[in-house]
Amino acid sequence: MAAQRLTVVQLIPALDSGGAERSTLEIARALVAAGHRAVVISAGGRLVRRLEAEGGEHITLPIGRKSPLALAQVMPLRHALAALKPDVVHARSRLPAWLARMAMRGLRPRPHFVTTVHGLNSPNAYSAVLTRGERVIVVSQTVRDHVQQHYPDLPQERVRLIPRGVDADEFPYGYRPDPAWREAFFAEFPHLAGAPLLTLPGRGTRLKGHAHALRLLAALHARGIDARLLLLGADEPARAGYVRELRQLAQTLGVADAMAITPPRSDVREVYAISDLILQLSTRPEAFGRTVLEALALCRPVLGYAHGGVGELLAELYPAGRVPTADEARLVERAAELLRLAPPIAPMTRYRLDKMQQATLAVYAEVVHG
Structure with missing residues (x-):
């Protein structure tokens, strides 16, 4: 050219x-x-x-x-x-x-x-x-x-x-945010500190499976696993009614104090890097799973439904993170396993x-x- x-x-x-x-x-x-x-x-x-x-x-x-x-x-x-x-x-x-x-x-x-x-x-x-x-x-x-x-x-x-x-310079293997960023983040979200953090990135649409993530959090608490949940990017101006619905569900499930919903952020890499588990719970097959790649590139484990592009990537790159679509019982079991001991993640050479x-x-x- x-x-x-x-x-x-x-x-x-x-x-x-x-x-x-x-x-x-x-x-x-x-x-x-x-x-x-x-x-x-x-x-x-x-x-x-x-x-x-x-x-x-x-x-x-x-x-x-x-x-x-x-x-x-x-x-x-x-x-x-x-x-x-x-x-x-x-x-x-x-x-x-x-x-x-x-x-x-x-x-x-x-x-x-x-x-x-x-x-x-x-x-x-x-x-x-x-x-x-x-x-x-x-x-x-x-x-x-x-x-x-x-x-x-x-x-x-x-x-x-x-x-x-994925840009290897933007999402380097094993990346850890600097202490100043961590301090600022947990000052903004103090209730997310001190426990394993689950992050579900995605727009404020029902198809992203936010309700599944909230029920997962409640089930982990019922097992004595004091996890936290971040719904990253779901709080959008046009989705205010949906966000209210999610907050009400969190209240009903008794996990409102253990979760946060944010607008889209520019520090996605840092958020992924401090997360113990990245969730991909779309209820319909997605064409691709860019967040799967970004998280794995950073050496962060991913848990997602085994369909569409997400299932395709997990099958190839991180099979331990696949669960049958909408099987919330298996989702809880696998989340508990990955939080206890996640299989190692090799540096990515493809994608x-x-x-x-x-x-x-x-x-x-x-x-x-x-």
Whole structure:
């Protein structure tokens, strides 16, 4: 790719938080480092500042708002693409992909179109747009199997399996936060100190299994295991009612004084590093399990349900952390075992961020140069 400076436009609904959003920034960073132009079009969000600080560009368009008014963004998007003259348009979500296909009609030169399937979307005509790329990137074998099953007409030579990766510099093996950070954290959450800490990272949505984690905490207390629980990132402004529901459940279970719910935080690495167990209890299969990789990269044990991308990663990297989906009795048993004596965790040699970045840039080169 060094012979030609490319302009790559990534499309995503917003840049607030989430795995797809982080992947967007990681690829933008790799493009800039390789001497290319990296542009992201989204509705904006807290990650825009980081994108721009790392050399990327951002154009604000509400291309992820699911309503009949979304079609009004076709022309603004077309004008933006006509001005940018991108070599590649990379859509990471369904609605942006639809808008991009409409916006690119008749553009000369026409950008190459790449898509990434980040999730296990309901199989239907709307979701099928993510299989229309010249190359279709899937983030796990779980997603590849899902796409193959539901879209059998997609030629497999267009599919590229590129798992998400972890930055070894950001999540170094055996990392421990400095004493000042620990002191500040436990000053903020004094009731979490002095006992094993379980952390469930994830957005404030019922599918993340927060209620399962609260019941797990109560069951451990009933066994005499004085654990604590942190629901990291669940307290979001749009999810206030759900958070109230979780606090009420904690009160009913008698564990309200042994848990905390936080907004999304920037010190995830430090929180993982002081946790005795990272939980991944999504009640539906997830496409991937980035938090599994991040925790294991830090040498922290993970306990999760054995389905989807999380189950796939645990089976390969930490089988002791797998339990049957929604089997809360087994979940308690395994949590107690891991808190007592967790199997050792070897340094990770796969799922490295630089490999993911290299593979994605290779896809761009493939569609541009043939």
